[in-house]
Every structure is written in C-alpha cells, then in structure tokens.
Amino acid sequence: MAGRGGLLMLENFIGGKFLPCSSYLDSYDPSTGEVYCHVPNSGKEEVEAAVEAARAAFPGWSSRPQERSQVLQRLADLLEQSLEELAQAESKDQGKTITLARTMDIPRAVHNFRFFASSILHHTSECTQMDHLGCLHYTVRAPVGIAALISPWNLPLYLLTWKIAPAIAAGNTVIAKPSELTSVTAWMMCRLLEKAGVPPGVVNIVFGTGPRVGEALVSHPEVPLISFTGSQPTAERITQLSAPYCKKLSLELGGKNPAIIFEDANLAECIPTTVRSSFANQGEICLCTSRIFVQRNIYSEFLKRFVEAARMWKVGIPSDPSADMGALISKAHLEKVRSYIKKARMEGAQILCGEGVDKLNLPPRNQAGYFMLPTVITDVKDESCCMKEEIFGPVTCVVPFDSEEEVIQRANNVKYGLAATVWSGNVGRVHRVAKKLQSGLVWTNCWLIRELNLPFGGMKSSGVGREGAKDSYEFFTEVKTITVKH
Numbered sequence: 001m002a003g004r005g006g007l008l009m010l011e012n013f014i015g016g017k018f019l020p021c022s023s024y025l026d027s028y029d030p031s032t033g034e035v036y037c038h039v040p041n042s043g044k045e046e047v048e049a050a051v052e053a054a055r056a057a058f059p060g061w062s063s064r065p066q067e068r069s070q071v072l073q074r075l076a077d078l079l080e081q082s083l084e085e086l087a088q089a090e091s092k093d094q095g096k097t098i099t100l101a102r103t104m105d106i107p108r109a110v111h112n113f114r115f116f117a118s119s120i121l122h123h124t125s126e127c128t129q130m131d132h133l134g135c136l137h138y139t140v141r142a143p144v145g146i147a148a149l150i151s152p153w154n155l156p157l158y159l160l161t162w163k164i165a166p167a168i169a170a171g172n173t174v175i176a177k178p179s180e181l182t183s184v185t186a187w188m189m190c191r192l193l194e195k196a197g198v199p200p201g202v203v204n205i206v207f208g209t210g211p212r213v214g215e216a217l218v219s220h221p222e223v224p225l226i227s228f229t230g231s232q233p234t235a236e237r238i239t240q241l242s243a244p245y246c247k248k249l250s251l252e253l254g255g256k257n258p259a260i261i262f263e264d265a266n267l268a269e270c271i272p273t274t275v276r277s278s279f280a281n282q283g284e285i286c287l288c289t290s291r292i293f294v295q296r297n298i299y300s301e302f303l304k305r306f307v308e309a310a311r312m313w314k315v316g317i318p319s320d321p322s323a324d325m326g327a328l329i330s331k332a333h334l335e336k337v338r339s340y341i342k343k344a345r346m347e348g349a350q351i352l353c354g355e356g357v358d359k360l361n362l363p364p365r366n367q368a369g370y371f372m373l374p375t376v377i378t379d380v381k382d383e384s385c386c387m388k389e390e391i392f393g394p395v396t397c398v399v400p401f402d403s404e405e406e407v408i409q410r411a412n413n414v415k416y417g418l419a420a421t422v423w424s425g426n427v428g429r430v431h432r433v434a435k436k437l438q439s440g441l442v443w444t445n446c447w448l449i450r451e452l453n454l455p456f457g458g459m460k461s462s463g464v465g466r467e468g469a470k471d472s473y474e475f476f477t478e479v480k481t482i483t484v485k486h
C-alpha cells in the first residue's frame with residue numbers, strides 16, 4: 001500500500017482486518033540508508049484490540065484440529081506461490097541477498113507451515129495402568145490460549161512463521177510482533193491468511209517497537225504464553241515483566257558459537273562451510289560461527305586458505321544474485337560491529353582481511369548503505385570482548401589449539417551455549433567432543449542442516465526451552481493427567 005510520500009505504509013492486522021495506526025515509524029532500506037517504508041508505532045490500545053480479537057476466535061479455532069491442519073497446508077501453498085515476491089521484499093527490507101531470501105528464508109517459511117500442518121496430526125498421549133488399585137491414567141493436551149510471539153530482524157519471516165505455525169496448529173490464537181526493523185513480509189503474509197481460511201482473530205499482527213507494543217503485549221494479563229527470539233537483555237526484561245503472572249516462556253537468544261577444526265579435518269569441505277557459517281546473512285544468524293579453533297599443526301595452512309576464501313566472498317547490493325553478502329540491518333548495528341574491530345586493534349590483535357584492510361566497492365547509490373566486508377581477526381586472547389561477546393556481524397576470530405581437552409574447555413568458556421561445529425575425520429573424536437560441548441546444537445562436518453523434528457535451542461545464556469515438533473507442541477499446549485477408577 002502506498003502512503004505518505006509514495007512510500008510503503010504498513011497497517012496492523014487485527015481480527016482479520018487491516019487497521020491504520022495513529023503514529024508511524026520510519027523503516028530504512030539497509031542498502032541505501034534511505035527511508036522506504038512506514039511501520040505502525042502501536043501501543044497498548046492496539047494490544048487491547050488484538051487480545052479481544054484473539055479471545056473471541058479461541059473457542060472455535062481450538063476445537064477444530066483437522067481443519068487447522070488443512071488451513072496450514074493452504075497457507076504454505078499460498079506462501080510458496082508468492083515466493084519470489086516475498087523473497088524480493090525480504091531482501092530489500094533486511095539487506096540480505098536475494099539468493100539467500102530465495103533459497104533459505106522464504107522456502108523455510110513455507111516449510112514451517114507444511115511441517116506443523118503434518119506433525120500436529122501425529123502426536124500421541126501417555127497412558128499407564130495401576131491394576132492393583134483398579135486405575136487407568138492418561139494425559140490430554142489442550143492449547144494454552146492467546147500466545148505472544150516476538151521475533152527479531154535477522155530472519156524475519158523464517159523465524160516468525162517458526163512460531164506462528166506450531167502455535168496455531170496446536171489450537172492457540174496468536175498476537176505476533178515482528179521486529180520494527182523488518183515488518184514487511186509479515187504484513188504481506190496477512191493478505192494470504194483469509195485466502196487460506198484462517199478465521200479472523202486467529203492470527204493478529206501488531207507492529208512497532210519493543211518498549212511500546214512489545215511490553216504492552218508481554219505484560220498483558222490475558223496472554224499466558226510468550227515465545228521470544230532475540231537478544232539476552234530483552235529476554236531479561238520480558239522475564240521480569242511476565243514474572244508476576246507466571247507466564248509460560250520460551251526464549252531463543254544469542255550465541256558465541258565455536259568451530260573446532262582438528263588436524264584430520266577435510267579442509268576442502270571445512271573451509272567453504274566455515275566461511276559460510278561465519279558470514280552468511282552478514283553474520284547475522286544466531287547460529288553463525290564467531291570463534292574458530294584450529295589445531296596448531298594445520299593452523300598456518302588453514303588461516304591462509306580461510307582468509308583467501310573470505311576475500312572471495314562478494315559483498316554486493318542485496319538484489320545482485322551473484323552477491324554472497326548484502327548490507328547489515330542498520331547504521332547503529334554497523335557502527336556497533338565496527339567498534340569491535342577497533343577494540344581488537346587496540347588490544348593488539350591482527351585484522352587479516354575485511355574492515356580497514358580491504359576496499360569495499362559499491363555503486364554510488366549504495367555508498368550510504370550499511371555494508372561491511374567479511375573480517376577475520378587473529379592473535380586475539382580468549383578473554384578479549386571479540387572472543388566473549390556476540391558481535392552478530394561478519395566478523396570471526398581464528399585461534400590455534402593443541403589438545404582435545406584444552407579446546408573443549410576454551411570453547412565452553414563463554415556465557416552462551418547455542419551452536420557449535422566440530423570438524424574431524426575421526427568419528428570417535430567427533431562424538432566425544434560433541435557430547436562435552438555446552439551447546440544446544442552441534443553440527444559435525446557440516447553447518448545449519450535443520451531437522452525440524454528434533455529439539456532446537458540453547459544452553460546457558462542462549463535460552464530457555466526448546467522448539468521443534470514435540471517440544472513446540474508441548475510448549476504451546478497444557479497437559480492434564482486424568483485418572484479413571486474402574
């Protein structure tokens with residue numbers, strides 16, 4: 001929809017209707033630094049309206065499980081038919097490459113609906129007998145009610161649908177709040193909901209900032225469940241606000257993910273995959289590698305080949321299909337990421353390629369965009385902020401190690417525990433190391449191969465709870481144990 005100054009103007013989606021808001025936020029095109037869209041700056045009033053709509057829709061939606069599965073399938077089909085349009089929009093709004101949006105973000109959003117449409121039909125419940133007391137016990141599960149779903153800016157539709165699909169499949173009604181920095185594809189999806197047969201009020205989307213609309217949502221007494229993906233400080237705030245109501249919480253947070261590369265690793269596979277795991281989506285994936293530990297006897301060779309491969313990664317405008325990396329999300333974020341390179345230099349680390357070393361070539365129109373080259377840091381201490389804090393940008397540190405025990409201890413020596421990769425041809429070692437890593441996910445000799453049936457989530461400050469077929473079902477339902485005396 002065209003709004004002020006011919007710019008795209010989004011509206012909230014509440015009770016099956018698009019509704020304007022009394023105030024709007026500017027949203028920037030990361031590749032040019034120009035405002036290109038206005039996003040509703042919603043608050044308490046919009047949350048009240050969404051709660052009312054979600055409450056009214058709950059009795060009907062929660063009582064029709066077969067129909068829910070069919071509706072989700074139709075929504076998946078409709079999203080798939082709009083794949084190209086959605087990919088273009090995601091790439092423009094977020095700064096990611098069109099190739100990544102086409103091959104990962106939007107296909108995964110489609111898959112999220114297909115997967116939960118099917119998996120919801122296959123859950124079983126528990127039953128036990130106490131013959132000596134003449135009793136049979138069994139469990140039933142019921143949707144919790146109105147779910148608040150809050151998602152970040154890095155994988156906008158991918159992560160939003162990873163929450164909406166299991167929540168509504170289980171029979172809840174939802175109020176979703178996408179990041180104010182990347183709201184466009186969520187708004188586009190609203191146009192498909194009615195066509196798919198999602199009844200009004202089942203999916204409500206309120207746009208705006210965390211402190212204003214996000215807090216109104218998480219502290220609403222009629223919203224008993226919150227699924228949040230984002231940063232650890234925001235998770236802390238949400239936990240505080242929801243504590244008085246004992247809400248159910250799922251928190252998917254940041255990472256400081258290690259790659260451990262042993263001397264017997266297949267470097268021909270490991271190097272391109274580790275370049276990708278460090279720099280895909282501009283390093284803005286919570287699962288991205290940011291600490292690379294390399295066994296000392298292959299360290300020099302690895303470093304040389306890794307830096308060569310990182311330099312080959314093409315930073316380009318997001319719409320260029322040959323680009324490997326696009327623009328970072330915002331000016332503030334670019335400055336934050338760059339500040340880590342300055343700190344590393346001040347600490348005596350070496351920057352081997354990227355920021356401040358190589359030259360970025362951009363068309364004149366994109367000079368004010370938020371671009372940065374893939375950057376490799378070395379000679380950096382484990383205690384440095386670059387090795388401890390989540391940078392969430394195209395920056396990775398490479399350091400040597402000597403023994404298995406040493407590298408496990410160093411890899412675990414951060415507050416986060418989300419994802420690790422281990423590279424070795426020795427199956428025994430891979431299995432031993434994977435078991436000792438404090439990490440919710442360990443990919444060995446690969447990265448980011450997702451099996452949605454199995455638990456996804458982090459340890460330590462990387463989160464609370466797990467998502468996936470069974471875990472999401474358990475989170476989005478309440479269980480009840482029934483005892484029958486016969």
Ligand SMILES: NC(=O)c1ccc[n+]([C@@H]2O[C@H](COP(=O)([O-])OP(=O)(O)OC[C@H]3O[C@@H](n4cnc5c(N)ncnc54)[C@H](O)[C@@H]3O)[C@@H](O)[C@H]2O)c1
Nearest residue numbers: 151152153178179209210214215230231234252253254286
């Ligand atoms: N573990 C995972 O699956 C996963 C996935 C993607 C991103 N992340 C993490 O997300 C972070 C980057 O995303 P971000 O910058 O959008 O995170 P963020 O915490 O700033 O924002 C995430 C969402 O929370 C909202 N929000 C902010 N303050 C809020 C408040 N006070 N109350 C309610 N809602 C509030 C934001 O508007 C946004 O929608 C990184 O730390 C990254 O690692 C984790």
Ligand SMILES: N/C(=C\C=C\C=O)C(=O)O
Nearest residue numbers: 154162285286287450456
């Ligand atoms: N939740 C998932 C990925 C999160 C990525 C973070 O940036 C997923 O693949 O299910």
